[in-house]
Each structure stands twice: as C-alpha cells, then as structure tokens.
Amino acid sequence: MDEKINLAHGDGGVDTQGLIRNLFYQYFDEPLSNSMPDSFVFEAGQHKLAFTTDSFVVKPLFFRGGNIGKLAVCGTINDLATAGARPLFLSAGFIIEEGFSMEKLHLIAKSMSDICQETGAKIVTGDTKVVERGNVDGLFINTSGIGIVSDNYHPQQAEPGDEIIITGGIGEHGTSILLARYDLGMETKLTSDCAPMSFLINGLGEHLKHVKLMKDPTRGGIATSLNEIAAEQALEVELNEKAIPVKSEVDAIGDILGIDPLYLASEGRMLIVAEKGWGEKMLHQIKALDYCGEAQIIGRFTSGHQGMVSMKTLIGGKRIVPILEGQMLPRIC
C-alpha cells in the first residue's frame, strides 16, 4: 500500500528526520556527517559562504510580535547564524492565494525589509506565484540565504563538561502562535520571540573561537534540538531545570494545553555550546546583546548515556527528556 505523508512528517521531530533520511537522502547529496546542518558551508575564494533555505507556512499569518514575513527573514538569518555566518543576500519566493489582501502583503513585505535593515541582509532575488482560491492557505513564503562565515568560527566536536547556553526565554514563539490560534480566554502581553540572531556573530567576537556549535531551537523546541545535538555528538546532555528561562505565561499556557514548554518553538533564540570553562565569560558578553538579556547556562555535556537528554528537576530528581514523537503543533513556522 502506498504510504502517505502525515502532519508528523513536518513537525521537525522523529518523523521529519525519518523522511529526510529514508527518502530525500536516497536521491540528494547527503552531508558527509550524520548531522543535518541548517546551513551548507562552502569555500569561495578566501572566505567561506553558508547557504540555507526555509519555507514558511505559519498559521495565522499575523501574530503578536510578528508575521510570516518577519518570521521568514529571521528564520533564514538564524539558520545562517548557526553556521557562524552573517547574512549577505536573501531570496524571497511568494506563493499567494488569489484574493489575498494587497494591504497585508505590504505589511508583510515591510516587516521583511525592516529585519533586512536591522541586520544588513539584502533581498536580491525573488519570485511570485499566484494560485487559485482554495489551493493555498493565504500565503506561503520561502526565503533562502547566503551568508559569510566568521573567521573566528570553527565548529568542533563537543566534550564532557562543555556548557550549553540559551540566549533567552524558551517557547515564546510557539505560545504566541497558540494564543493567536485559539481563544484561551487569557489576557497576556506575551509576544513571539521572533528576532534575528545574526548580531551574535559579531557580538561574540573572539569568544566565537570557543563556541563548539550553535542551533536555533525552532520546531520541537529545545527538547528536540538538544536530542539532535546529543545524538550527533554521542554524549548525554544534562539540563538543569532551575536555570531554564521560561516566562510564567509560557508555563501557564503549556499547562492549559498539556504541552511541555521544552517542546515549544522559539524563533529568536540560540542554543550555544561553549567550550568547558568558557560558559560564564561568554554568558556575560551575551547578556549585553540585543534580545539576549535573559540568557542562561542551562546545562552541560556528560559522558553518561550517549544521545540522551536528561534534566535535573526543580525537586531534585532526574528525568529523561525524550525526542518529540507524533505531531503536536503543525504550522508553527
């Protein structure tokens, strides 16, 4: 029987990884390592360039703290940042439903432009397709990007004792989407954390030499990202629950909907692996950067169980943080 695609194939978790490994890697050029980097890095003259792509299907298109346009540009810039790259050039591909509001399209394009001005990225090529009413849900955007990799960044294998920093509160994007999508009868000022992380590259300066890897915890939240990292590095990640910055609204809405904030997406946060002993120094510098005031060291690598994420809980126990299985939140980005 012909197997079918289901929503879990798009949730960024086990099923997405399965689809990529079992289908796309059969045909496309599998990366040399077992990891699936968000950006591909190649040599160009004396420099290294990074190349990445993302399609955005977020629902609804407008949410507190952003819209699909801001999300697309930030998402692509952040994927470049995970490779230690500042953005140079972006492409923008629009698939628009017949009857879509021109006024909304202006607002969305303006948001994209605002982030470009903030970061120095330039949208240099694009494409516009229009499909008949009912054949696409409003608007989808693809942004691809080319960035220049910092000479200071040399990703390395993590080792026991290396420290894990998150640049701010977790799950605020995911929670904002839930608030925009469902009427939870709750008053809150919470907004999406959607923001560009490219300034980290210059902001970390020489400290970037002591960053071993970076990952933006989008679909599936930090739990999913850290499980991927633990598997790739063949180490255990040990989180310290007390240190993880979670806004009370994120906790509360997670409680109502039965979703652990560890699995809720961020769109303006970075997980940074700092070389053993460099965490505190780096944290001090990161906290002074835009969007990073709430940064914390949330855990470290151990040689315990390879590929496992564990967490020291508030009450002093230890629990496993498993990888996401089955679809939780479709169209979060």
Place this chain on the structure above:
Amino acid sequence: MDEKINLAHGDGGVDTQGLIRNLFYQYFDEPLSNSMPDSFVFEAGQHKLAFTTDSFVVKPLFFRGGNIGKLAVCGTINDLATAGARPLFLSAGFIIEEGFSMEKLHLIAKSMSDICQETGAKIVTGDTKVVERGNVDGLFINTSGIGIVSDNYHPQQAEPGDEIIITGGIGEHGTSILLARYDLGMETKLTSDCAPMSFLINGLGEHLKHVKLMKDPTRGGIATSLNEIAAEQALEVELNEKAIPVKSEVDAIGDILGIDPLYLASEGRMLIVAEKGWGEKMLHQIKALDYCGEAQIIGRFTSGHQGMVSMKTLIGGKRIVPILEGQMLPRIC
C-alpha cells in the same frame, strides 16, 4: 478599498511586473538597472557567483515529459544559465499536503536527482513542511540555486542588427500542461520541453563572449520575454514568423484553445542575443548541443519603435506582438 491579488499577478506579464515594481521594490533592494534579472550576480574571490530562486506550483504535478521536481530543478538551473552560470549548489524546499503519496514523492525526488546528475548540480540544503489537507494543492517546491559565472560571459547592451536565437521549438511545455489538464480528445506524442540549459555555458565556449544577453521564455512565452527585452534595451525586436520553430501539435492546440503559441511557456529553451554577424556561427554550434537540434535565428534588433516587438508574418505583412495582459494560464510552472 483594499485591493486584492488576482491570478494575473502571477502570470509573468504586465500585472506581475506591476506587483514587483509597485510593492516589492518599495521594500526590497531594487536592482540598479530597470531590468529584473532572473539571477543576482555577486563577486566572491576571483569569481562571480549567481543566486536565484523559484517556487513551483505547476498543476498537474505530473505531465508528459516531466513532473514538478524536474521542472523545479531545470527552472532554477535555467535561471542561473541566463546569467552565464553553471549550477553548483541547489536548495529544495517542500510544502506537502497531508495525505500526499509517498510513492509520488519518491518519483519527484528521483527526477530532481536525475537532473542534478546530468548537470553536476548538487542539492545541499533543504526544508520540509507539511500542511493540513485542503490547505495546499498537493505539493509546492521551491528551489534556489548558486552558480558560478563563466569568465567568457559579459552581458552587454544590445544594438540594432544583433540577432536573436531560440534554442528549439516554442510552447511545448505550456501545451503539454494544457494536454494534461484538459481532455482535448487528441492523440499526440508531444512532451514538455522541460530540460536543463546549463550545458549551453560550456557548449558555447568562446562564442559566449559574443552573447549579449540570455533569457528563458517561461511564463508568457517568447512574446512576453521579448517584450521585456525590447523594453529593457530600448530597441525594437523584429521577429520573422517563418523562422520560429513551432511543432504542429503546439499550433493545433493553440488554435483549439485560442492561444497564440508565442505566449505559451517553454521550460527547456533559451533566447540568446548574438552580436551582429555572429548569429550564424553561433547557431551552427548550438544546433549540435543536446536539446538544441531545432535552434533557429528568429529575429533581430532594430532601431524602430523602442520597446516594441513586431513580426514579419508568413503572408508578408507586419504585426505587433503585444505584451500579455490579463491571466491566461495559471500554474504553468
């Protein structure tokens, strides 16, 4: 009143250009010239790289001679070729409808891989999104690409007397889509011309120095592409109807549906502007290349009416070939 997007905004003609100029160029980085190149070219070390993007929403997904995957990879490779570039790296972004056939996805990915192997392009980064049933029509694909520009290619302003070559029969992709979409009760072996044009770059060799510009006549056909070229170059394009290669099936189906083949899309053809006096030499070389056996010199530039495309007709008259206005064929690519 809030203006709405309509299908004509996506047809590649007057309305698409209006949307790009009046909306996107307000916010994004407008190219320095008035032209809208399919690829953006930038310096990287001693080389020039080209960067392009395209989203594909073709309906149906499978047609004679190809499918959306082949179309996507060829389309992006051909956009790079218009900038004189061989493809290096491609990205692939999939937006898939819940319930989509895994078997079809395999066929589509395999087609993409086949064209990559043929051309040396590599798919190095990707993204997969799944949306709920009814929120996307099956599958949309975005492919972005980075190519390396040939040292032999230096686009130049066209001049009167410069010659226009088409590398093969026109409108075969558009006609194949119409055949797949509508039951016209017609038996034919016609297939889409969908093919990669990257081999032209090496194939033209030193002759590339005498190519002034290239354009792939996709949405809106050669009529639309040549109107854009005539406007950009501020010259008249004079076509010779007798020389334009049109298969009899393309003519016949155009007749039935009332569509002039000049407006039907090709996805494996290139319009090449050859320096005055170089057309015949170049044509000889082009006809020996794959997919180019039917190449012809179909017209030339004159200093007549700036921005106009005219055609010497079969019966010896002269008529204007206007730019497409209003949507004709949605979702042809």
